[in-house]
Amino acid sequence: MSNPENLQTLPVLPIKHAVLFPSMLMPLNVGRPSSIAAIEAALASEEKEIVVVAQRDAAVDSPGLTDLYSIGTKAVIKKMARRADGLLEVVLLGVERVVLLKLEQHGAYQKARIKPLPLPQEKSTEIEALRREVGELAVRALALTQPQAADRLSQLITDAKDSLRLVYTLAPMFSLELEKEQALLEAPTVAECLRLMHSYLAQELQVLELRSKIANEAQSEMSREQREYLLRQQLRAIQKELGGENPEQSEVALLRERLEKADLPEEVRKEAERELGRLEKLPPAAPDYHVTRTYLEFLLELPWKKSTEDVLDISRARQILDEDHYDLREVKERILEHLGVLKLNPTAKSPILCFVGPPGVGKTSLGQSIARALSRKFERFSLGGLHDEAELRGHRRTYIGAMPGRIIQAIRRAGVNNPVLMLDEVDKLGRDFRGDPAAALLEILDPEQNRTFRDNYLDLPFDLSKVFFITTGNALDTIPQPLLDRMELLRLAGYSEEEKIEIARRYLIPRQLKETGLKPEDCVITEDALRSIIALYTREAGVRQLERTIGRIARKVALRHAEGHTEPVTVTREDLTTWLGPRRFSLEQTRRQLPPGVATGLAWTETGGDVLYVEATLLPNGRGMTLTGQLGEVMQESARAAQSYVWSHAEELGIDGTKFRRYGVHIHVPAGAIPKDGPSAGVTMATALASVYTRYAVRVDTAMTGEITLTGLVLPVGGIKEKVLASRRVGIKRVILPRENQKDLSELPEDVAKEMEFIFADKIEDVLSTAIPQLAEHFAALKAAS
Amino acid sequence: MQDTLNQRSVVFGAAIHLDGETHWRPAADIYRTRTGWLLKYDLAGVKREDIEVTVRGSQITLNGFRRDWRLEDGCSHYSMEISYNRFERTLELPCDLEGAQIKLEGREGILLVRLICEGEHREQS
Numbered sequence: 001m002s003n004p005e006n007l008q009t010l011p012v013l014p015i016k017h018a019v020l021f022p023s024m025l026m027p028l029n030v031g032r033p034s035s036i037a038a039i040e041a042a043l044a045s046e047e048k049e050i051v052v053v054a055q056r057d058a059a060v061d062s063p064g065l066t067d068l069y070s071i072g073t074k075a076v077i078k079k080m081a082r083r084a085d086g087l088l089e090v091v092l093l094g095v096e097r098v099v100l101l102k103l104e105q106h107g108a109y110q111k112a113r114i115k116p117l118p119l120p121q122e123k124s125t126e127i128e129a130l131r132r133e134v135g136e137l138a139v140r141a142l143a144l145t146q147p148q149a150a151d152r153l154s155q156l157i158t159d160a161k162d163s164l165r166l167v168y169t170l171a172p173m174f175s176l177e178l179e180k181e182q183a184l185l186e187a188p189t190v191a192e193c194l195r196l197m198h199s200y201l202a203q204e205l206q207v208l209e210l211r212s213k214i215a216n217e218a219q220s221e222m223s224r225e226q227r228e229y230l231l232r233q234q235l236r237a238i239q240k241e242l243g244g245e246n247p248e249q250s251e252v253a254l255l256r257e258r259l260e261k262a263d264l265p266e267e268v269r270k271e272a273e274r275e276l277g278r279l280e281k282l283p284p285a286a287p288d289y290h291v292t293r294t295y296l297e298f299l300l301e302l303p304w305k306k307s308t309e310d311v312l313d314i315s316r317a318r319q320i321l322d323e324d325h326y327d328l329r330e331v332k333e334r335i336l337e338h339l340g341v342l343k344l345n346p347t348a349k350s351p352i353l354c355f356v357g358p359p360g361v362g363k364t365s366l367g368q369s370i371a372r373a374l375s376r377k378f379e380r381f382s383l384g385g386l387h388d389e390a391e392l393r394g395h396r397r398t399y400i401g402a403m404p405g406r407i408i409q410a411i412r413r414a415g416v417n418n419p420v421l422m423l424d425e426v427d428k429l430g431r432d433f434r435g436d437p438a439a440a441l442l443e444i445l446d447p448e449q450n451r452t453f454r455d456n457y458l459d460l461p462f463d464l465s466k467v468f469f470i471t472t473g474n475a476l477d478t479i480p481q482p483l484l485d486r487m488e489l490l491r492l493a494g495y496s497e498e499e500k501i502e503i504a505r506r507y508l509i510p511r512q513l514k515e516t517g518l519k520p521e522d523c524v525i526t527e528d529a530l531r532s533i534i535a536l537y538t539r540e541a542g543v544r545q546l547e548r549t550i551g552r553i554a555r556k557v558a559l560r561h562a563e564g565h566t567e568p569v570t571v572t573r574e575d576l577t578t579w580l581g582p583r584r585f586s587l588e589q590t591r592r593q594l595p596p597g598v599a600t601g602l603a604w605t606e607t608g609g610d611v612l613y614v615e616a617t618l619l620p621n622g623r624g625m626t627l628t629g630q631l632g633e634v635m636q637e638s639a640r641a642a643q644s645y646v647w648s649h650a651e652e653l654g655i656d657g658t659k660f661r662r663y664g665v666h667i668h669v670p671a672g673a674i675p676k677d678g679p680s681a682g683v684t685m686a687t688a689l690a691s692v693y694t695r696y697a698v699r700v701d702t703a704m705t706g707e708i709t710l711t712g713l714v715l716p717v718g719g720i721k722e723k724v725l726a727s728r729r730v731g732i733k734r735v736i737l738p739r740e741n742q743k744d745l746s747e748l749p750e751d752v753a754k755e756m757e758f759i760f761a762d763k764i765e766d767v768l769s770t771a772i773p774q775l776a777e778h779f780a781a782l783k784a785a786s
Numbered sequence: 787m788q789d790t791l792n793q794r795s796v797v798f799g800a801a802i803h804l805d806g807e808t809h810w811r812p813a814a815d816i817y818r819t820r821t822g823w824l825l826k827y828d829l830a831g832v833k834r835e836d837i838e839v840t841v842r843g844s845q846i847t848l849n850g851f852r853r854d855w856r857l858e859d860g861c862s863h864y865s866m867e868i869s870y871n872r873f874e875r876t877l878e879l880p881c882d883l884e885g886a887q888i889k890l891e892g893r894e895g896i897l898l899v900r901l902i903c904e905g906e907h908r909e910q911s
Contacts, residue, residue, distance in 0.1 A: 022808060023807060023808045040862060040863070043854075043862070043863040043866065044856070044862065044863075045854070046853035046854050046855065046870070047851070047853060047854075047870060047871045048854065048866075048870045048871055049871065076808075076870065076871040076872075077866065077870075078810070078869055079865075079866055079867055080863060080865055080866035081865040081866070082864055082865060093808065093810075094808065095808040095871075095872075096808065
């Protein structure tokens with residue numbers, strides 16, 4: 001059996017994925033022909049001995065010496081049986097640890113020369129401690145993997161006396177990797193073996209604990225849901241017992257009923273039915289239930305096909321428009337034109353209008369009366385300060401608290417799909433990182449695109465093409481160009497004094513008296529008094545402040561009535577101070593005379609026109625040009641152009657050329673705190689400069705506006721009506737305008753045009769000779785000389 | 787075909803033998819006799835020269851080898867249940883066995899070990 005050196009030659013059985021430990025049993029199903037041959041060879045021997053070695057790489061089919069670990073286990077075949085499918089079932093008992101010295105092929109199988117490698121035997125307190133520690137870890141781990149057998153096993157483990165056997169027994173119970181098992185088998189000392197096992201077990205335990213935690217969590221989640229389900233079922237049963245219907249089911253039924261009755265486009269109905277089907281399946285406690293229900297309700301409330309009948313009576317419409325607003329011919333004509341078009345072609349696209357004008361000129365109320373004239377519903381909302389695109393287009397329903405956009409909400413409020421929809425303050429749209437609402441408006445206001453406007457919340461196309469859109473704004477320059485392009489621009493300029501008097505008489509006074517509960521005869525305001533109120537107590541392009549002031553008088557009269565002084569009151573110009581206190585503005589703001597270097601300019605502002613003075617002065621020993629008065633870039637450039645013109649034409653203007661070198665020049669435009677910009681003060685600045693260099697004063701009764709070029713041409717500017725009205729308001733009746741602006745005078749009320757004197761200029765000389773009498777003489781003398 | 791390990795299925799069977807032995811254990815019956823003890827071992831097919839008996843205090847240990855032999859040429863195992871190779875069986879008896887007389891006798895595949903103890907005898911009678 002054993003020779004003196006304890007060397008033996010035995011058949012080799014390479015195994016995969018596992019290690020056979022000494023004194024352990026291992027059942028195997030053997031199929032590899034070489035393995036079967038090895039087992040048969042062992043069975044034919046007297047001792048039934050075989051060497052079991054793990055192979056490093058499971059993929060190798062006929063392993064050589066290098067493919068096998070060098071340390072294996074000598075085993076005895078305890079049992080063997082052949083199976084019908086040719087496999088060999090064997091039970092092996094590990095006997096001792098051996099070292100493989102040599103392999104030799106022996107027919108179909110290999111034989112190995114082996115030398116026993118006795119197991120270490122040392123004992124110490126450290127080993128004892130390690131063994132207990134390993135045992136403890138193993139018990140904990142087994143409690144997780146084999147809860148039903150854990151008790152029995154833990155008893156055996158704590159009872160185990162032999163450290164190595166404990167490790168060998170435990171190793172197969174936790175599916176350790178082959179390398180780890182092999183390391184345990186090869187361990188040179190008991191302590192080493194225990195230490196290895198300890199680290200493997202600790203790691204294994206961590207994984208197991210994590211797994212069991214995950215499993216527990218999943219389970220508790222499950223049981224909570226089950227509990228809720230059970231409770232809900234019970235609740236249902238109770239409700240049934242009480243005779244009440246299932247409330248959420250009746251809600252769905254109600255929605256279904258509404259859906260069936262509603263007149264919806266096919267696509268919308270399909271979507272609504274799909275959502276309703278989803279709602280039916282949802283438990284009412286689900287967060288989606290509420291979202292879906294709200295969505296469906298909103299969907300059903302929208303006027304998909306409902307519209308009001310237009311009343312196409314043009315004379316009635318004209319009457320309504322005239323009732324509500326004085327003048328505004330252009331706008332009224334446009335509305336009546338559209339009515340005429342609708343009469344001939346009922347499917348005509350609604351126009352998209354943009355009213356631009358100073359505050360208080362009646363833009364918003366005009367919208368209301370348009371709606372009245374067309375017998376359409378009126379809805380309005382303000383775009384002022386809106387800076388989130390989602391406000392217009394809505395949020396997608398995936399967001400919590402998602403809402404439809406303002407457009408669709410306004411449509412729902414209107415209840416019809418063809419209201420007059422007024423978007424106020426389109427010039428005050430904000431814009432930030434959340435998006436550009438102006439860009440969203442582009443789609444909404446395009447008749448070609450808004451037929452299928454898709455709100456993010458609704459997620460269905462809605463036809464906005466029948467909506468009569470009107471936008472309003474105070475200034476054009478903040479409206480993006482593409483947006484402006486989509487709209488039909490209608491300017492509502494400021495009102496003249498006559499217009500205001502008319503408006504006050506027809507609308508403001510009756511309205512204020514009615515509001516204070518007075519009869520028309522109780523309070524009369526004379527025309528003179530009105531004129532004074534307009535000129536001295538209000539200064540505006542519109543009539544808002546005028547109406548407020550009239551309201552103040554009306555309230556004071558009402559108070560006297562309430563105190564028993566019921567005699568009618570006539571308000572005259574003389575006793576305005578007793579009614580309204582001292583006047584707030586004075587006409588004396590116009591200067592009585594101008595020193596050389598000051599010229600009167602006209603400016604356009606959002607509140608109408610204004611008069612401003614350009615002051616120029618020479619600075620002895622100064623240099624260059626100083627510009628003050630919050631002038632914008634364009635205005636500064638036009639000042640430089642004016643200066644260059646004056647310098648280059650010094651001789652014609654009769655200016656001593658050395659003055660340019662000797663003096664600096666300072667141009668100031670009061671009021672210093674108000675920012676100003678634009679090219680239209682060009683002629684004013686050129687006039688002021690010419691005046692300061694020639695020492696000739698500018699005529700005090702002359703105001704001017706116009707852009708200039710370096711060669712002295714006068715170019716047209718905007719806002720002529722407002723500028724002329726402003727100059728008239730301050731009492732300047734002589735106005736110099738660019739020739740090309742002559743056409744704009746048709747906008748002026750006739751009486752104003754009649755009262756004023758207009759001088760049209762092609763070149764700056766025309767302006768200078770009109771504004772500075774001495775220069776006119778100078779030019780005449782030059783002409784005569786040549 | 788592959789070798790497959792169905793080790794896990796018997797892990798707990800193995801775990802129970804934590805005193806893990808590398809040999810097999812023959813079954814044994816123990817009889818009391820007038821003169822001492824009669825031990826009966828289920829040890830068929832084992833040659834007398836492969837059996838060794840040692841006595842230590844109250845323990846008697848039997849160990850040895852069961853070797854298979856070829857019955858005839860050209861035969862091979864179809865299945866195998868009998869345990870071969872080294873066996874060992876230690877029995878503990880409630881008396882001191884040092885100095886007891888030991889007789890081995892094989893009969894029809896059963897090994898009889900007779901222990902004759904002086905003290906036992908006296909006590910018994």
